[in-house]
Amino acid sequence: MNQSANPVVERVDARHRYEISVDGARAGMTEYRDRGSQRIFFHTEVDEAYAGQGLAGELVQQALTDTRAAGLRVVPVCAYVTRFVKRHPEFADLADPVTADVLSWLERELG
Ligand SMILES: CC(C)(COP(=O)(O)OP(=O)(O)OC[C@H]1O[C@@H](n2cnc3c(N)ncnc32)[C@H](O)[C@@H]1OP(=O)(O)O)[C@@H](O)C(=O)NCCC(=O)NCCS
Numbered sequence: 001m002n003q004s005a006n007p008v009v010e011r012v013d014a015r016h017r018y019e020i021s022v023d024g025a026r027a028g029m030t031e032y033r034d035r036g037s038q039r040i041f042f043h044t045e046v047d048e049a050y051a052g053q054g055l056a057g058e059l060v061q062q063a064l065t066d067t068r069a070a071g072l073r074v075v076p077v078c079a080y081v082t083r084f085v086k087r088h089p090e091f092a093d094l095a096d097p098v099t100a101d102v103l104s105w106l107e108r109e110l111g
Contacts (some may be wrong), residue, residue: 009062
C-alpha cells in the first residue's frame, strides 16, 4: 500500500511556512510572510523524492484554507500558488493582486 496517501500539513509560525510530511518525514513546504491582513506566499518546494504525487497541491490547498480561516488574504507570488489559484476558482475571492508595492516590501522583508 502507498503510505504517501496520508500526508500531514502543519503551519510552523516560527519559520513562516507550512510543511507537509509523509510518514513523519518532511517532504515539502510553502513559505509566506504576513503583511497586515495579507499572507504573501513566495516559495513552494517539494523534495525531488516526492515529486509528482500531488503533495504541493495538498499543501497549498490546506495552507490557503488555513489562511482563509485566519481571516487573511492571499497574495500568490510563487508560480505554483499562482497556478493553483487559477485552477481552483473556489479560492479566487481570497487572492489579492501581486503589486510592485508587495514585491518591494517582500524584498526588504527577505533581505
Ligand atoms: C513546483 C513543485 C513544488 C511541485 O511539487 P509537486 O508535489 O511535484 O507538485 P504536484 O504533484 O502537486 O503538482 C504537479 C504540477 O505542478 C506543475 N508545476 C511544476 N513546477 C511548477 C512551477 N515551477 N510552477 C508552477 N507549476 C509547476 C506541474 O506542471 C504539474 O502540473 P500537472 O498537475 O498539470 O501535471 C516542485 O516541483 C518543486 O519543488 N520545484 C522546485 C521549486 C519551484 O520551482 N517552486 C515553484 C515556484 S516558487
